[in-house]
Amino acid sequence: MSNGKYESGNRKGNEIFIGKKPLMTYVTATLVQLANEPTVVIKARGKSITRAVDVAQIIVKRMDSLGYRVASVKLGSDLLSSEEGEKPRNVSTIDVSISRSK
């Protein structure tokens, strides 16, 4: 059931998928997208969820002069079968929407 859409660095429309690259890679990618789109959704699953929250916090708090805010946070889960013959397991996901404050 893995569709690969949460793989590292993938980007589709206004979505940024968090993977294993350095944190600032995703911060930069998100800021670039925010220059073109009113809202960007930072997506992650499993252990990358913490990194997604870090990326959102860096953009909203540390770069607060840019005037972005967390518009919404959505939690979910995906059915993932990582290995052949392995039982599919649930992986938690997060979608953090970032948009301009005003």
Added chain:
Amino acid sequence: MSNGKYESGNRKGNEIFIGKKPLMTYVTATLVQLANEPTVVIKARGKSITRAVDVAQIIVKRMDSLGYRVASVKLGSDLLSSEEGEKPRNVSTIDVSISRSK
């Protein structure tokens, strides 16, 4: 600046702090709290954020017959100085509010 409030297993009023214990410990603790309170807030910081989302998902999805839902998700950051003389660093936090669907 660490106030220890995100330490493992602490509980205060309607808050559950996620630490390093087995996942189901927190699921059970949250369900016990939900029997007494209309809303329970699952709190975590740093790497435990993923576990907080897992706990919320288990309660909302896998135990959906209980009729709980994620009422709100709040992201934030804490200033944390873990070691003497170490530079304080920012740690991301998450607060997931769980309440009854109807």
